[in-house]
Every structure is written in structure tokens, then in C-alpha cells.
Amino acid sequence: MAARIEKDTAVLEFIEEVTSKCEEEQRKVLAHILSQNANTEYLKRHGMKGCVDVKTFKSNVPVVTYEDIQPDIQRIVNGDFSPILCAQPITEFFTR
Numbered sequence: 001m002a003a004r005i006e007k008d009t010a011v012l013e014f015i016e017e018v019t020s021k022c023e024e025e026q027r028k029v030l031a032h033i034l035s036q037n038a039n040t041e042y043l044k045r046h047g048m049k050g051c052v053d054v055k056t057f058k059s060n061v062p063v064v065t066y067e068d069i070q071p072d073i074q075r076i077v078n079g080d081f082s083p084i085l086c087a088q089p090i091t092e093f094f095t096r
Contacts, residue, residue: 030054040083042072 034052037043044050046061065072072084073093082087 026052037087040086042085
């Protein structure tokens with residue numbers, strides 16, 4: 001029984017450790033994404049102009065739906081390889 005409690009305690013401590021800094025990790029991931037895609041048409045359209053600051057992103061770039069970016073997606077589907085939504089060319093789409 002004591003071994004089980006120690007194991008459960010260790011698992012809970014691990015969960016606490018990996019989830020205690022979620023916001024910080026999310027900011028790091030977003031900053032990386034922004035730095036990789038700073039010169040995309042989409043971010044420029046929303047006033048980012050190469051800026052990779054998370055605060056600027058949050059204030060300039062709105063939350064959107066698929067319908068909002070559908071014209072950009074259609075351009076990509078039609079073979080436009082310019083950096084519209086991301087810096088790397090999108091070569092395939094999967095639908096569900």
C-alpha cells in the first residue's frame with residue numbers, strides 16, 4: 001500500500017511540474033511560430049509587419065473562423081505557393 005501511495009504521489013508531482021508553467025510554454029511556442037512566419041501575408045495584413053511580439057500579436061490578430069480565411073486557403077489549394085498563411089509552402093490538405 002505504501003508503494004502505491006508513493007507511486008501516486010510521484011505521478012501527481014510530475015503532473016503538477018509539467019502543467020505549472022503552461023502559460024509560459026504557450027508563449028514560447030507562439031513566439032517561435034511568429035518568428036518563423038513573421039513575413040506571411042496574413043500577419044502583414046493584420047499589421048504585424050515582421051513583428052514577433054506576442055503582445056502585439058494578441059492585440060492585432062483577431063480570432064477567426066475557417067470561413068474568414070477560406071479565400072487564403074482557396075489560393076493555396078489553387079497552387080499559390082507564396083507565404084500566405086505560413087512561411088513554408090503548404091503542399092497538402094487533409095479534410096475531415
